[in-house]
Amino acid sequence: MRLFWRQQLPLLILIQLLEPGRTSQQIYAKALLTFKSEGGSPQLSPGRIWTYPCLRQQPQVHCYKLREPGVVSLLYKSRLKRVEASVNGDSGVPTITPLQKVDVKKPSNKKVAAIAGGVGATLVVVVIVVIVYTCLMRAKRFTRRTSETGSSLASPPVEYESGNASPYGGLPYPYDMQNLRQLTFLELEQATCNFSQSNIIGEGRFGLVYKGLLQDGSIVAVKRCLHIHTHHFVHEANRIAFVHHIHLVKLIGYYEDNHQQLLVYDYISxxxxxxxxxxxxxxxxxxxxxxxxxxxxxxxxxxxxxxxxxxxxxxxxxxxxxxxxxxxxxxxxxxxxxxxxxxxxxxxxxxxxxxxxxxxxxxxxxxxxxxxxxxxxxxxxxxxxxxxxxxxxxxxxxxxxxxxxxxxxxxxxxxxxxxxxxxxxxxxxxxxxxxxxxxxxxxxxxxxxxxxxxxxxxxxxxxxxxxxxxxxxxxxxxxxxxxx
Known part of the structure; x- marks a missing residue:
């Protein structure tokens, strides 16, 4: 039998390589039947295990001689199949049983990446939600303060327009008017109680002067000029507002339309x-x-x-x-x-x-x-x-x-x-x-x-x-x- 396996196993491996379509069970069964027809009888020696390396490169077949008499197990490692021959009495007919694949669970890199991506996305969403919530709360507080004053929204600052040149100055004035406010007529009406006679504190060349209270609590003097429209009113207001000194009354805002022009100053008591x-x-x-x-x-x-x-x-x-x-x-x-x-x-x-x-x-x-x-x-x-x-x-x-x-x-x-x-x-x-x-x-x-x-x-x-x-x-x- 030793001589037989030494002669036949290389041939079986070569057949497997040349005919990959044929299953391993068919090849091994044919080999065992051939061995039986030649009258060979396995001589089992109790207590020893024999290993026959057929080839040193893949695929390899290892044959083991078991301690229990009458059982021969052939294992084809590359295909994960096992052929077990049980010799019962005189017959010696092998029984072929396929070896089930063993599933080895290993952690997948894709799953780890998916988990990390999910955690990162969750954090981004949480940050966005916090930012949006903060902005909404600030807007809500601002709207509440504005509604409590009973007036319109705060007036925006005026930006100087370089193209609006004055006929008196010759050249435009590159002033940065960050503090001059373009007030609305509604703000000035509310500040002066609809320009009430009781709010009049003086009269000058520009017109009547009213005492008023703006929505931010500032006490102001509002000078109102009616029925005179000056094309360079905004430019001159910008020039006036640019000048700051402790001994000068500060201009803080203005308003104009087709029928009137108003200037708003700090109130001097x-x-x-x-x-x-x-x-x-x-x-x-x-x-x-x-x-x-x-x-x-x-x-x-x-x-x-x-x-x-x-x-x-x-x-x-x-x-x-x-x-x-x-x-x-x-x-x-x-x-x-x-x-x-x-x-x-x-x-x-x-x-x-x-x-x-x-x-x-x-x-x-x-x-x-x-x-x-x-x-x-x-x-x-x-x-x-x-x-x-x-x-x-x-x-x-x-x-x-x-x-x-x-x-x-x-x-x-x-x-x-x-x-x-x-x-x-x-x-x-x-x-x-x-x-x-x-x-x-x-x-x-x-x-x-x-x-x-x-x-x-x-x-x-x-x-x-x-x-x-x-x-x-x-x-x-x-x-x-x-x-x-």
Whole structure:
């Protein structure tokens, strides 16, 4: 038998390679039947197992001689089949039993990738849901705050349009207007109680002035101009809003349509200086002492100086006592700067230095207006502070000429306000000399920077640097707390 397997097994392997269609069971059965027909009888030796390597390369067949007599098992490893021959008695007929495949479960890489992808997708979805929820909650809170104020949504900031050039400036102004708000008419109606008569706090060249309360709690002064449409209104509003100074009233918003134009300013609680100098007939009331008057003059001078220091110079063009406002601490703030350009050019022709004594007598037209024209107006303002009289008295009992002609015809003692007292006459005299310099001919007038410096010298000489410095520090501190 040993010789038989040594001779026949290589042949069987070769047949398997040449005829892969024939099953292993058929080949092995044929081999066993051939072996039986030749009269071979397996000699089983108990206690030993024989292994016959047929080939050293795949496929291989290993034959085992079992310890139990009469059982021969042939295993074809490459096909995972097992042939078991059971020899029963003398017959020796083999029984062929296929070996079942053993399923070895191994973790699949595809399953691991699928699990990882699912976890990642879940995390992405959770993050998106959280972001969307946060945005919705913020929008809901914003809508709730807006609805509680009973007004429309907050006005958007205005962006300057470079193509909207002013005929007065020549070149466009590259200003960044982040704080100027384009308000809606509904907001202004609600702020002023539908422009109620009880909300009117003044009247100027631009129109009536209303006190109002915006949706954010800001107290404002709304100037309303009716039936006059200026094509460059937005451009001029941008120029005005660009200027910021502690002694200038801030423009915070505007509105315009075909029938009206409105400007919204910070509200200054104590009104204009004239309310504290003279009564309704323009006669002195003696409320302000010399220190207050000098401080107001210095603050107004610094405001005008800041306007003139701009490039190109920003001209007020309508400076007067009614446009110098004071807050609860009597800090002076210049208002209405730049508004004169929004009025029609014909208004200037209707005015003259005889009617409006603040107007420069050497000024022939609006195009000739310069910084020195503002200086002349400031000189008239100093005369009102010193005398306590309105520039052009409205008193029916006293038919007086305007204040400029009066100061040149009267002596100093008669001109100065009697409420100031004798102790401050030296300060009043120095202020009067400065006012006369401002009223001089055009080429001899000082600049606003020089005027502010002279007022600082007068203040320092009379009240000392310590007193002056404490006033300025207090003004800065209180300025941050205004209009809340």
């Amino acid at each position: 104590n009104g204009n200086v004239g309310n504290h100098l003279y009564d309704s007939e323009g006669l002195p009331i003696g409320k302000l002492d010399m220190w207050r008057r000098l401080s107001i003059a210095l603050g107004a001078a610094k405001g005008l100086e800041h306007l003139h220091s701009s490039v190109p110079p920003f001209l007020h063009m309508h400076f007067r006592t009614s446009n110098v406002l004071v807050d609860e601490n009597f800090m002076a703030k210049v208002s209405d700067y730049g508004l004169y350009k929004l009025l029609i050019d014909g208004d200037l022709a209707e005015s003259s230095s005889m009617i409006d004594c603040f107007l420069d007598p050497e000024l022939s037209s609006l195009k000739n207006f310069s910084e020195r024209s503002d200086v002349y107006s400031f000189g008239v303002f100093l005369l009102e502070l010193i005398s306590g009289h309105e520039a052009h008295s409205r008193s029916q009992s006293e038919k007086q000429e305007n204040i400029v002609l009066q100061v040149r015809s009267n002596n100093f003692d008669k001109f100065v306000d009697k409420a100031l007292g004798d102790q401050t006459m030296d300060v009043a005299k120095q202020m009067l000399e400065l006012a006369l310099q401002c009223l001089d001919t055009l080429i001899r007038r000082p600049s606003m920077k020089r005027v502010a410096e002279e007022l600082e010298k007068i203040q320092a000489s009379k009240y000392g640097h310590l007193h002056s410095g404490s006033f300025e520090i207090g003004a800065v501190k209180l300025g941050s707390e205004l209009f809340k």
